[in-house]
Amino acid sequence: MATQAKSVNIDLNSVFGAAASQFRGLNPNEPGQWPMLPKIATWIVLATLVVVVGWFLLLASADEELQSERAKEPVLKQDYRGKLAQAVNLEELRKQKLQVEEYVTQLEKQLPGKAEMDALLSDINQAGLGRGLQFELFRPGQVLVKDYYAELPIALRVSGRYHDIGNFAADVANLSRIVTLHGLTIATAKDAAGKDNSGLLAMDATARTYRYLDANEVNEQRAAAAKAAGAKAGAKK
Numbered sequence: 001m002a003t004q005a006k007s008v009n010i011d012l013n014s015v016f017g018a019a020a021s022q023f024r025g026l027n028p029n030e031p032g033q034w035p036m037l038p039k040i041a042t043w044i045v046l047a048t049l050v051v052v053v054g055w056f057l058l059l060a061s062a063d064e065e066l067q068s069e070r071a072k073e074p075v076l077k078q079d080y081r082g083k084l085a086q087a088v089n090l091e092e093l094r095k096q097k098l099q100v101e102e103y104v105t106q107l108e109k110q111l112p113g114k115a116e117m118d119a120l121l122s123d124i125n126q127a128g129l130g131r132g133l134q135f136e137l138f139r140p141g142q143v144l145v146k147d148y149y150a151e152l153p154i155a156l157r158v159s160g161r162y163h164d165i166g167n168f169a170a171d172v173a174n175l176s177r178i179v180t181l182h183g184l185t186i187a188t189a190k191d192a193a194g195k196d197n198s199g200l201l202a203m204d205a206t207a208r209t210y211r212y213l214d215a216n217e218v219n220e221q222r223a224a225a226a227k228a229a230g231a232k233a234g235a236k237k
Contacts, residue, residue: 107178117152120177120209124154127171133160136202145213154207156181159189165203172207179209 031042086093121140128135137157144151158165165186172179182205189200 116177117209117211120175120179121154123175123177124172124179124207124209127175128158128168131160131164131168131171133158133164133168137204148213150211150213152209152211154209156205156207157202159200159202161199162201165201177209179207182206182208 031039034042125135125138135156135158137155139155141153141155144153158168160168169181169184172181184203184205186201186203189202
């Protein structure tokens, strides 16, 4: 038994010694003449380096892209659930859309046209006079053109009794056309001598009325918007 163990040790030592001897005196300029074992070891090292470099150069970017796509998954799932809910309730959504369109049409009918603005201004004036108010200021301002409608501000200053002023505001709100009051301030009215006019109040406000744009004005707005967008794109270049 002891003799067998000693022979095994001697054989292993000889094997390792023979392997190590193959790595001695290698000429790096002539790898084709190397023994088999150094060639295999060199091939393994090179293969490992190729895998590592390939991982950092190719697979790392692919892994980042994969992680980015995985991060989008919850958003896409949420979007899918929302669209699925819309698909299930499609008929109800169509009914709601028709209701909204009808409501918008009703509102548009409350917007006067260009030719009706003078009549609307007269209605506002008559609403004040009908309540016994005195107009100290009634001055239409500059028309502000928006995307699909125009806004006309009117500076108002009326004086009268408290309840008459309140009723005037209610009458303006109940006009067939849309008129809104902004920036209301109410103070004691002054007479010509600058003294308080007992029992009377003065209200300063800005009435804003709106009208829809006719076809020509809409086309002008679209042309101006397209021109502005083109100029902005040119400036970026």
